[in-house]
Amino acid sequence: xxxxxxxxxxxxxxxxxxxxxxxxxxxxxxxxxxxxxxxxxxxxxxxxxxxxxxxxxxxxxxxxxxxxxxxxxxxxxxxxxxxxxxxxxxxxxxxxxxxxxxxxxxxxxxxxxxxxxxxxxxxxxxxxxxxxxxxxxxxxxxxxxxxxxxxxxxxxxxxxxxxxxxxxxxxxxxxxxxxxxxxxxxxxxxxxxxxxxxxxxxxxxxxxxxxxxxxxxxxxxxxxxxxxxxxxxxxxxxxxxxxxxxxxxxxxxxxxxxxxx
Amino acid sequence: xxxxxxxxxxxxxxxxxxxxxxxxxxxxxxxxxxxxxxxxxxxxxxxxxxxxxxxxxxxxxxxxxxxxxxxxxxxxxxxxxxxxxxxxxxxxxxxxxxxxxxxxxxxxxxxxxxxxxxxxxxxxxxxxxxxxxxxxxxxxxxxxxxxxxxxxxxxxxxxxxxxxxxxxxxxxxxxxxxxxxxxxxxxxxxxxxxxxxxxxxxxxxxxxxxxxxxxxxxxxxxxxxxxxxxxxxxxxxxxxxxxxxxxxxxxxxxxxxxxxx
Numbered sequence: 001x002x003x004x005x006x007x008x009x010x011x012x013x014x015x016x017x018x019x020x021x022x023x024x025x026x027x028x029x030x031x032x033x034x035x036x037x038x039x040x041x042x043x044x045x046x047x048x049x050x051x052x053x054x055x056x057x058x059x060x061x062x063x064x065x066x067x068x069x070x071x072x073x074x075x076x077x078x079x080x081x082x083x084x085x086x087x088x089x090x091x092x093x094x095x096x097x098x099x100x101x102x103x104x105x106x107x108x109x110x111x112x113x114x115x116x117x118x119x120x121x122x123x124x125x126x127x128x129x130x131x132x133x134x135x136x137x138x139x140x141x142x143x144x145x146x147x148x149x150x151x152x153x154x155x156x157x158x159x160x161x162x163x164x165x166x167x168x169x170x171x172x173x174x175x176x177x178x179x180x181x182x183x184x185x186x187x188x189x190x191x192x193x194x195x196x197x198x199x200x201x202x203x204x205x206x207x208x209x210x211x212x213x214x215x216x217x218x219x220x221x222x223x224x225x226x227x228x229x230x231x232x233x234x235x236x237x238x239x240x241x242x243x244x245x246x247x248x249x250x251x252x253x254x255x256x257x258x259x260x261x
Numbered sequence: 262x263x264x265x266x267x268x269x270x271x272x273x274x275x276x277x278x279x280x281x282x283x284x285x286x287x288x289x290x291x292x293x294x295x296x297x298x299x300x301x302x303x304x305x306x307x308x309x310x311x312x313x314x315x316x317x318x319x320x321x322x323x324x325x326x327x328x329x330x331x332x333x334x335x336x337x338x339x340x341x342x343x344x345x346x347x348x349x350x351x352x353x354x355x356x357x358x359x360x361x362x363x364x365x366x367x368x369x370x371x372x373x374x375x376x377x378x379x380x381x382x383x384x385x386x387x388x389x390x391x392x393x394x395x396x397x398x399x400x401x402x403x404x405x406x407x408x409x410x411x412x413x414x415x416x417x418x419x420x421x422x423x424x425x426x427x428x429x430x431x432x433x434x435x436x437x438x439x440x441x442x443x444x445x446x447x448x449x450x451x452x453x454x455x456x457x458x459x460x461x462x463x464x465x466x467x468x469x470x471x472x473x474x475x476x477x478x479x480x481x482x483x484x485x486x487x488x489x490x491x492x493x494x495x496x497x498x499x500x501x502x503x504x505x506x507x508x509x510x511x512x513x514x515x516x517x518x519x520x521x522x
Binding site: 053152 | 309359
């Protein structure tokens, strides 16, 4: 039986509000056993970009990353957010290390090919290298991963944090029994977006397909769920979508995905 | 006999000009054996701060780090400079990991006490923890260290890169035969600042003291040399001050410090 590894992706408002983030970090730190944290930081990058006079362009929830926007996300995700999270984990006596996909050659990607839209320096993941990070995890270190990758030729790339978490989960599923947890501001996947208590406790792939077609599950959630189901398909044991409270209850208040009924 | 570890601190114009930095990284990568890179990035932080409308204040060559300037240096040193250097090392097939003092609890500091001047979030180093980094180095990984520290209570601090390199060198001198190399745009310590070829090949502590009093060695060089001599005093085997060309020649074109005559 493999050891358990919990990979938590935190994003949305939880990352943007300092108090919510500190509170999240405490709950994350108290999850038993080996773990990895993947963070986003979307709107903080937008705010800094604004201050620098750089316009933010989004298409279908994905950021168009030109050269100056790439510098901003490297500064904000790889620097500001990542290092503050690490310092806060250290304050809780959790040994942690902040990484991007370039560090330890952790996640390689290729610049997304231009079809209808030129996403600029957006990276589609091609490989995850667990070699050195495995040893760190085994020694009790918590990797804190920013959603940045590299192409192996010196170019950093911007990669969606949900995708980053799913790709790490798939790679570590060869070594660990992986739990992948998407933590954001909602309790879970909602049957009625206007009712925070309408959490879908178990979401099968068939139901997801139905909800997608009927429009119950909206655009913003679809990439996250695609990532989650892809993780299950590739050997990840459990995938949850939940909020901070869910971390305290073993994720039981959120949505659990299952590939079969 | 301990293994050799070469710690190179790169700063000044070498870090600010992309071509000079790429060229430096190639030469650094070709240094044989185990190594650590410590980088500055001073004027790039000043440029970004300007764009963000944050005023840069320096006293005796040291940056006054208020809350918004701290965010800038965390973004620029910990994110932009650090991650681009790591990506470039990966492109040369050098396994590398970018770190601040918060990562792996590498360097702790205290906020500098306010005497005549309030330096803000400036960190004076109190402890270096080599525990996890030793294993990475032994496995062929090159740590790339940004000049940021933490206080163990969740607060990041801004620490001078020359000091950071010297403190790392002292701590690793207990485990390795450490060479500490300060690499900047000048050939070495100059007897005549207006003559680039007036390199002082060997600088003893007595000579340094004389030069300081006579004003031959100017203000900008004194903290660097104080750090260098402090490193030798605390067990570091060799300290060199040189430029990129010096890296190619085993540092023989630069200045070597020695505590005795």
